[in-house]
Amino acid sequence: xxxxxxxxxxxxxxxxxxxxxxxxxxxxxxxxxxxxxxxxxxxxxxxxxxxxxxxxxxxxxxxxxxxxxxxx
Amino acid sequence: xxxxxxxxxxxxxxxxxxxxxxxxxxxxxxxxxxxxxxxxxxxxxxxxxxxxxxxxxxxxxxxxxxxxxxxxxxxxxxxxxxxxxxxxxxxxxxxxxxxxxxxxxxxxxxxxxxxxxxxxxxxxxxxxxxxxxxxxxxxxxxxxxxxxxxxxxxxxxxxxxxxxxxxxxxxxxxxxxxxxxxxxxxxxxxxxxxxxxxxxxxxxxxxxxxxxxxxxxxxxxxxxxxxxxxxxxxxxxxxxxxxxxxxxxxxxxxxxxxxxxxxxxxxxxxxxxxxxxxxxxxxxxxxxxxxxxxxxxxxxxxxxxxxxxxxxxxxxxxxxxxxxxxxxxxxxxxxxxxxxxxxxxxxxxxxxxxxxxxxxxxxxxxxxxxxxxxxxxxxxxxxxxxxxxx
Numbered sequence: 001x002x003x004x005x006x007x008x009x010x011x012x013x014x015x016x017x018x019x020x021x022x023x024x025x026x027x028x029x030x031x032x033x034x035x036x037x038x039x040x041x042x043x044x045x046x047x048x049x050x051x052x053x054x055x056x057x058x059x060x061x062x063x064x065x066x067x068x069x070x071x072x
Numbered sequence: 073x074x075x076x077x078x079x080x081x082x083x084x085x086x087x088x089x090x091x092x093x094x095x096x097x098x099x100x101x102x103x104x105x106x107x108x109x110x111x112x113x114x115x116x117x118x119x120x121x122x123x124x125x126x127x128x129x130x131x132x133x134x135x136x137x138x139x140x141x142x143x144x145x146x147x148x149x150x151x152x153x154x155x156x157x158x159x160x161x162x163x164x165x166x167x168x169x170x171x172x173x174x175x176x177x178x179x180x181x182x183x184x185x186x187x188x189x190x191x192x193x194x195x196x197x198x199x200x201x202x203x204x205x206x207x208x209x210x211x212x213x214x215x216x217x218x219x220x221x222x223x224x225x226x227x228x229x230x231x232x233x234x235x236x237x238x239x240x241x242x243x244x245x246x247x248x249x250x251x252x253x254x255x256x257x258x259x260x261x262x263x264x265x266x267x268x269x270x271x272x273x274x275x276x277x278x279x280x281x282x283x284x285x286x287x288x289x290x291x292x293x294x295x296x297x298x299x300x301x302x303x304x305x306x307x308x309x310x311x312x313x314x315x316x317x318x319x320x321x322x323x324x325x326x327x328x329x330x331x332x333x334x335x336x337x338x339x340x341x342x343x344x345x346x347x348x349x350x351x352x353x354x355x356x357x358x359x360x361x362x363x364x365x366x367x368x369x370x371x372x373x374x375x376x377x378x379x380x381x382x383x384x385x386x387x388x389x390x391x392x393x394x395x396x397x398x399x400x401x402x403x404x405x406x407x408x409x410x411x412x413x414x415x416x417x418x419x420x421x422x423x424x425x426x427x428x429x430x431x432x433x434x435x436x437x438x439x440x441x442x443x444x445x446x447x448x449x450x451x452x453x454x455x456x457x458x459x460x461x462x
Contacts (some may be wrong), residue, residue, distance in 0.1 A: 029227030
């Protein structure tokens with residue numbers, strides 16, 4: 001078997017193992033999800049997105065439902 | 073047409089803050105924000121969509137505005153698991169040249185946050201907004217909404233959001249609504265529901281799938297141009313039903329960096345062919361938090377809108393097709409906790425096969441012969457601001 005096929009198989013097996021590991025951990029991950037969502041990075045990402053949307057709505061750039069192409 | 077964005081250097085002045093710390097589970101936050109806004113196409117979308125109509129866009133006009141805002145948020149804890157909130161905001165934008173946009177916004181919202189356990193939350197909110205500027209654009213908006221969140225034991229987080237919007241524009245003294253040349257300023261009623269599913273598969277990988285549904289009705293006070301364009305009789309209400317689906321993957325390769333890529337498909341069905349469309353978007357965003365309160369954010373939305381029934385030029389069978397690009401970037405600096413300085417840039421571009429540049433022929437007045445709608449445009453906004461909060 002050529003080296004690239006062996007490497008491909010190994011990578012695939014590693015990815016499969018990682019996916020299995022992730023799914024097996026998922027059963028106890030509600031708390032972990034909440035922690036991830038409250039991490040400073042995720043929260044500031046969300047906050048900036050919401051603030052930009054609110055500011056654009058207030059300035060009249062995006063009107064009613066965020067679809068300018070439907071409005072003018 | 074796509075045009076190079078030309079931005080100017082901006083400055084921002086200081087801010088003031090008021091703070092009160094009240095006992096008995098009551099908290100009060102006051103914030104003031106001042107800034108300077110540069111807009112290179114300030115009247116985009118504000119004079120109707122028809123190039124040959126009275127009051128149609130005169131062309132690109134740039135302007136600078138001083139923006140002042142005051143925010144006041146009051147929160148009261150009722151029990152351990154519930155909290156009532158009252159928020160209000162006043163924002164005034166003073167433009168140097170564009171009289172049409174001189175005005176202010178007053179908004180207030182009353183909400184309740186009820187927690188039933190970790191990750192289970194119900195939050196109804198009732199919002200009111202009053203926007204005052206030129207009589208035909210002044211309006212009030214009433215917006216009750218509901219947000220519910222549930223986190224499954226598997227880690228799947230589900231969020232349901234619903235809001236109803238009712239927007240009423242100012243009327244003449246006798247109570248009648250005058251004919252308008254844009255749907256942006258006729259009375260509007262709309263429902264919007266969103267379902268958002270999020271799952272962290274790995275500690276650095278999140279999958280987000282969201283769908284949304286909306287229904288909207290617009291009043292029938294259309295002038296002749298708008299009625300012709302929409303294919304509706306004056307007095308007929310426009311009714312839209314739409315849905316969308318978004319899929320995105322967020323990746324946190326290392327602690328200070330988050331980026332996400334995704335795609336969105338949306339459809340809108342209407343009793344007007346001009347507002348029946350399907351669109352597909354490519355989405356990307358990134359957030360990079362640097363040392364000592366510096367953060368950099370970028371966002372990209374590139375969309376293709378197809379209007380399958382809008383045969384805008386009767387000589388040909390092709391229908392309207394738009395390409396829209398929306399790019400924004402924000403740099404944020406928080407030197408101390410209550411103070412935040414920010415520079416935000418946003419650029420939107422739209423190109424279409426239905427715009428003034430599509431056919432070079434002009435009528436006796438120099439206006440386009442076939443293309444009627446204002447579908448090719450660009451706009452750059454740059455805002456620098458300082459916000460002080462307690």
